[in-house]
Amino acid sequence: MRKIKTVLVANRGEIAIRVFRACNELGIHTIAIFSKEDTLSLHRNKADEAYLVGRGKGPVEAYLDIEDIMRIAHEHDVDAIHPGYGFLSENAELAKRCAEEGFIFIGPRVEHLIMFGDKVNARAQAKLAEIPMIPGSDGPISSVEDVRAFGEKYGYPLLIKAVNGGGGRGMRAVNSPEEVETAYALAKSEALKAFGNDEIYLEKYLKDPKHIEVQILGDEQGEIVHLYERDCSVQRRHQKVVEMAPATFVKPELRQRICDAAVKLMKNVDYISAGTVEFLVTADDEFYFIEVNPRIQVEHTVTEAITGIDIVQSQIRIAEGYGIHSPEVGIPEQDKIGIRGEAIQCRITTEDPLNNFMPDTGKLIAYRSGGGMGIRLDAGNAFTGSVITPYYDSLLVKATTWGLNHTIAVTKMLRCLKEFRIRGVKTNIAFLENLLQHPHFINGTYTTNFLDETPELFH
Ligand code: ADP
Numbered sequence: 001m002r003k004i005k006t007v008l009v010a011n012r013g014e015i016a017i018r019v020f021r022a023c024n025e026l027g028i029h030t031i032a033i034f035s036k037e038d039t040l041s042l043h044r045n046k047a048d049e050a051y052l053v054g055r056g057k058g059p060v061e062a063y064l065d066i067e068d069i070m071r072i073a074h075e076h077d078v079d080a081i082h083p084g085y086g087f088l089s090e091n092a093e094l095a096k097r098c099a100e101e102g103f104i105f106i107g108p109r110v111e112h113l114i115m116f117g118d119k120v121n122a123r124a125q126a127k128l129a130e131i132p133m134i135p136g137s138d139g140p141i142s143s144v145e146d147v148r149a150f151g152e153k154y155g156y157p158l159l160i161k162a163v164n165g166g167g168g169r170g171m172r173a174v175n176s177p178e179e180v181e182t183a184y185a186l187a188k189s190e191a192l193k194a195f196g197n198d199e200i201y202l203e204k205y206l207k208d209p210k211h212i213e214v215q216i217l218g219d220e221q222g223e224i225v226h227l228y229e230r231d232c233s234v235q236r237r238h239q240k241v242v243e244m245a246p247a248t249f250v251k252p253e254l255r256q257r258i259c260d261a262a263v264k265l266m267k268n269v270d271y272i273s274a275g276t277v278e279f280l281v282t283a284d285d286e287f288y289f290i291e292v293n294p295r296i297q298v299e300h301t302v303t304e305a306i307t308g309i310d311i312v313q314s315q316i317r318i319a320e321g322y323g324i325h326s327p328e329v330g331i332p333e334q335d336k337i338g339i340r341g342e343a344i345q346c347r348i349t350t351e352d353p354l355n356n357f358m359p360d361t362g363k364l365i366a367y368r369s370g371g372g373m374g375i376r377l378d379a380g381n382a383f384t385g386s387v388i389t390p391y392y393d394s395l396l397v398k399a400t401t402w403g404l405n406h407t408i409a410v411t412k413m414l415r416c417l418k419e420f421r422i423r424g425v426k427t428n429i430a431f432l433e434n435l436l437q438h439p440h441f442i443n444g445t446y447t448t449n450f451l452d453e454t455p456e457l458f459h
Contacts, residue, residue: 001321004028004080004104009047010069010094011084013380014398015296016043019082022312031076033069035062037391042381049076059391063087066094073103080104080319082312086393089295090117090166106319108218108273108294115269116292120163120201126289129268131261134280134288136203147180150202160184162191163199168238170194173205208447209280211235212247212255212287214262215303217314217331218271221323225334226259227303227311234441236357236451242435243299243345245306248406249444250281258287265289274300274315280448298347301376301400305343342409343402346417346432349394353431353458359394363387365424369397370416374409376400388425396427406444410436431458 007023008031009016020030020043032047037059044050051072054062062068064087073081081103083089092113098105107113116122120140126133135154140163141147151158151174160183162170170191174183184200192198215227231247232240247255262277276293300311314329322328331337351357367384369377379397381388388396399416403409417433434457440446451457 002079002104002319004316004320006031006076006078007080007082007106007316008033008069008073008076008078009043009082009084010063010088011082011086012038012041012043012063013392014043014378014395015084015086015298017046017380018378019084019312020046022310022316026313026316028316031072031078033063033072035059035391037062037389040387042379042383042386051076059389060087064091066091066097069094070097070101074101078103080106080316082106082315083295085295085298090293092117104319106273106315108271108275112269112271112275112294116275116294118163119161119165119291120199122291123201123289125269125292126265129261129265131265132286132288134203134206134290137201140199140201144181144184147174147184147202148177151177151180154204157205159203159205160187160200161203162187162195162197163201164195164197165191166195168235171238206280206282206288208449209233209282210247210250210446211240211278211448212250212258212281213276213278214259215297215300215311216262216266216271216275216277217311217318217324218266218273218275219318219324219329220272220321222267222270223324224263224267224271225324225331225337226263227307227309227337228339229255229259230299230302232299233446233448234435234450235448238448240299241347241451242432242441243302244406244409245302245343246339248342251285254281254285254287261287261289265292273318274311298395298398299345301378301398302343302345305376305400305402306339306341307337308340309337341402341404342406343400344409344413345398345400346413346436347395347428348397348399348417348420348432349428350388350396350425351394351428352426353428357428359390360426361388361390362425364422366421367423368419368421370399370419372416374402374412375416376402396422407442410442434459 006029030047032050033053034044054065088094095105172187210233218224230245234242281287317329382397401412
């Protein structure tokens, strides 16, 4: 076993604080990095030590400065680096540098980051594992004719996706043969601009699916378990807004088959650490693989709430070499991993729902949060006096509620949202309250298009 004594978190905001908390409980010393713009950010104070990163670089580029992160790691006796989500979390280069320079990367192997960073390659892995996947092109496509041929075979609408896409970006629906030419050109140029690579591929566009994903943990001994599934169908423009665990509105037998498929894929690639296998589920109860996220996810809290398993601590122990079922990780055999009740997470953001979810900035004149039984909060810079800057993601605080069933968890969330008092910066709280009271949300009849098709929620 490799004892981890000091962890550097190559991230900011709530996820950096989440990792520091996991480390604190394990007696691990913590190091934060911060950009010049984050000089007053809370994550800096939540670590035992903190160092300025990316001097002279832009606010985002600072956190992407691998050279400088490695310098800090060398200078301060770091054993391991946790990348969080976003920023460098799926960057094979950071993991490679860690391996070369004697640091533990708290995540999967370099090969997994490469394999799943490329969506065409991920599809190839799903095919090898023989799990259901959306009809799509076998590799990147190279002409308008490729799109037309696919449309003739599978019909419209179809979806053009960027091979390196992520974060709900790099997707373009094509509704008819007439749209092909323009869509092809736009998709290619958008992919190049957003991801530095213009490779694109095709998928059949599934009508009104639910997004169901499976939390996986793997260890160096080759053991893989799933921690059940999450329902992340409530999305705005293909980005998750509310997440739940388990997927209460999907039949238990189907949920089991989805979890089994996820395990099969991750066993096949000998996956290590935390990862998520994402699927779309159609109204006729078919499910299809879409992608793997080889990292901790924003919505991991709902899985922690229903299983009682600390996923970040599990990642750290697994990185030290412990097996999933060792006393140090403490997870029982698969058939003994139980779940209880339902958990819901709302992403409270500093965005204005009345103005197309435009990010708002400024000083929080007042900040009071919800609390009490069944409520968990994971926040970055959420406190009175905090200044919300325009440089980063607009996530302010994640509220996770737990209850014995959907209705109870929803009631708790509504009560929690009502308790919030945030002044000085606009938030999406009123929108979340509308959404949680909508019959589609209450009855589970929502799909991934629910928010985009229900503009009245924004008022
Ligand atoms: P990203 O990596 O950008 O998150 P994903 O491939 O995970 O992209 O897809 C994000 C969301 O986009 C899905 O949850 C779903 O709502 C929608 N989506 C992706 N592929 C399809 C598809 N083939 N048909 C219908 N919706 C899709």
